[in-house]
Amino acid sequence: MKKTNDVLDAIHFRRTVNQNSFTSEEVSREDILTILEAANAAPTHKRTQPWRYVIFRKEGLQRLGTELARIYKSITPTEKYTEITEQNMAKKATMSNVAIAIVVNYTGDVPEWEELAATACSVENLWLAAHSLNIGGYWATPGLINHLGGFLNLEENQKCIGIFYLGHHQAETREPVRTPIEDKIRWEE
Numbered sequence: 001m002k003k004t005n006d007v008l009d010a011i012h013f014r015r016t017v018n019q020n021s022f023t024s025e026e027v028s029r030e031d032i033l034t035i036l037e038a039a040n041a042a043p044t045h046k047r048t049q050p051w052r053y054v055i056f057r058k059e060g061l062q063r064l065g066t067e068l069a070r071i072y073k074s075i076t077p078t079e080k081y082t083e084i085t086e087q088n089m090a091k092k093a094t095m096s097n098v099a100i101a102i103v104v105n106y107t108g109d110v111p112e113w114e115e116l117a118a119t120a121c122s123v124e125n126l127w128l129a130a131h132s133l134n135i136g137g138y139w140a141t142p143g144l145i146n147h148l149g150g151f152l153n154l155e156e157n158q159k160c161i162g163i164f165y166l167g168h169h170q171a172e173t174r175e176p177v178r179t180p181i182e183d184k185i186r187w188e189e
Helices: 006-013 029-039 059-075 083-094 112-132 143-147
Strands: 051-057 098-105 135-140 158-168
Touching: 006 112, 029 051, 029 112, 051 059, 051 112, 059 083, 059 098, 059 143, 098 112, 112 135, 112 158, 143 158
Parallel strands: none
Antiparallel strands: 051 098, 098 158, 135 158
C-alpha cells in the first residue's frame, strides 16, 4: 500500500485545470499572495531566486489580451492568419480571473539552466499552493510569449517563459495518468 499524506496527495492529484472549467468567482488578492509566497519558497542555487511574476487582474487582463492579439496579428504570416484566432488570443486572457506572466531573471551567477530549473520549481510550488486552495490553473507557453518582453518591461537578462492562468473551478478530481515509475528508474546498489 502506498504511503499518503497531505503533501503527497497534493503532488499526485494536482492537475491542469483549463479556463473552460473556471467559474466567475474572483481569486482574492490574499489568495494570490499566499500562492506567490509558496512560489517564493522554491529551491535556488546560490540564492539567486530568479523567478519574477507579473500579475494581471481586472483591466490588466484586458490589456494582456489586447497585447496577445496584437502580437499574433503582427507576427503571423498572412496565409496563416485568421481573425478568429486573433480574437481567441484576446479572449483567452480574459477567461480567467488571474493571469501571471512567468519570468526568469538570469543573473549570470549560475548556469542559465539552473535558473530556469529554479523558476520551474517555483511554478510547481505556485501550482501546488493554488491546488491546496481549490484554485485551478495551468501553465500556457504559446510562442507569443517570446514577444512580450517590451509589454512586460523586461530587462535584457529576463525572459518570459509562460503565462499561468488561475481561477476557481468546478472540475472533478482526476486520477493521475502516469506510466509506472519502474519504467523510468534504474537501481545501482
